[in-house]
Amino acid sequence: MKILVCVTSVPDTTTKISFTDNNTKFNKAGVTYIAGPYDDYALSRAVELKEQFGGTVTVINVGEADTETMIRKCLAIGADDAVRVNAVPTDAYFVAEQIAAVAKEGNYDLILMGRESIDYNGGQVHGIVGEMLGIPSITPVMKLDIENGVAKMYKEIEGGKQTVEAPLPLVLGCQEPIADWKIPNMRGIMTARTKPLRVVEPAANDVLTSVDSYELPAARSSCRMIPAEEAETLIMLLKTEAKVL
């Protein structure tokens, strides 16, 4: 089985977000970048499927050279090789175009990624890649098994879940509990250094959106504390003061 896993480089989940240049640029100072947490689930499941069926796992990232540390970590977790498309990931359509171009060369059975990136939360790339390749896309997938070339999955729907199946190839947006996150072991870290990491230039340059500026949410006015022994007065305040009941 040939699996392509698409991984974004995003600020660590504990990052305090701020902006510079008159709120037109994200402030990267002091920020630790990680593989998208949802992408991490996708990678972990890909590695498990490879252990079960054999084959290869290729990681793809659209990003500049500074994402290579993150890519090496994906290799340490168990991917066999990697492709970095050397470009700033400008928007979802642009990123999807790059992934689709690489995917066309590789004839992958499965293209896995997170349901969304945790920076822009767009959740679009899987669908656009599916459309560009003319194959189904399914999101958010929480369980994935392969039986006789058919993917059996369940996905989240509003207030519940749905079981679905489809023949390969497929593009899937993944989320927990599709797999447990894997932590690279020492052997993985050592071998990752020499695994192939190919750098390619962008295949196309369609950008459909651009960010003009950023804003931070207004801070909440200070918290009104209610003594525990008068807890029931909260309900009246929610009704008469906050007017939410």
Place this chain on the structure above:
Amino acid sequence: MSVLIFAEVADGAIRKSSQEALYYGAKVAEMMGTTATALAIGSANTDALAAAGRFGVTKVLHAADGALNEANSMAYASVIAAAAAHEGAKVIVTAKSTLSDGVMARLSGKMKAALGANVTDLPDLSNGFRVMSSIFTGKAFAVTELKADVKIIAIKKNAIVPVETAALATVEAFAPALNDADFSVKITGQTKASGAISLPEADLVVSAGRGFKGPENWGIVEDLANALGAATACSKPVSDLDWRPHHEHVGQTGVKVSPNLYIACGISGAIQHLAGVNSSKVIVVINKDPEAPFFKAADYGIVGDVFEILPKLTAAVKAL
């Protein structure tokens, strides 16, 4: 040139979450000097669809083919693209949801459309077409220009407060040719929590964390939620421990909510949890630790034992 709104159907009528999208779409149409058309897919009651007029939509296209009763993102994207062509629509509006995520991603690829996700306000049309989006899981906003000819706007809950009128929309059958290739994904089963209020759509949410010590103690959480008519939610550790189902997990890698009221009980308020809830209108935090970081993000706080406080709150709600 009308604005097209994808109206999700549940139990034969337009979902509550999509009513906001109808009103938003009608407002955008008004700004653009045109009319708004809704598209409902799957079997639905004609009178219930006509009620879309209350939110400013003049026409509802109804794609009632039985093959579309099960939500299928590829087929739905094709039907929406056909409806957009039928109406000459260049702006497509939807409520962001688990269903619309997959459908709109597909549609964006199909129509080469610029998609603004998690949009929190009406667009700015003064010079181009700009939307305000919630990004970094609610930790910031971005003003984004949608530069393609076709634009998709997926609004976040509470992006706009609908004002209803008594108007009714005309309902037209819409039967585009369906493509077999769109049905290669087979839906083999479905389970829905019956009777419970859907968390992403809920106006009121009662959420509980590890402070409850075990799943056997959730009764008092449910009592308060039932008294309020609220949905229940939980923190990530709670769903990781299987005390509660994953679809109740609120936070950065779980459900993102923006209810009118979020009551967090026994949750300390890790930044990843706050990311999923910080667009709630009013936040109440109940925690025995006065240093819990969640108090800094709250509007009302009570320092105390959740096992004593929750029953008091439930009694007070019942006495309202």
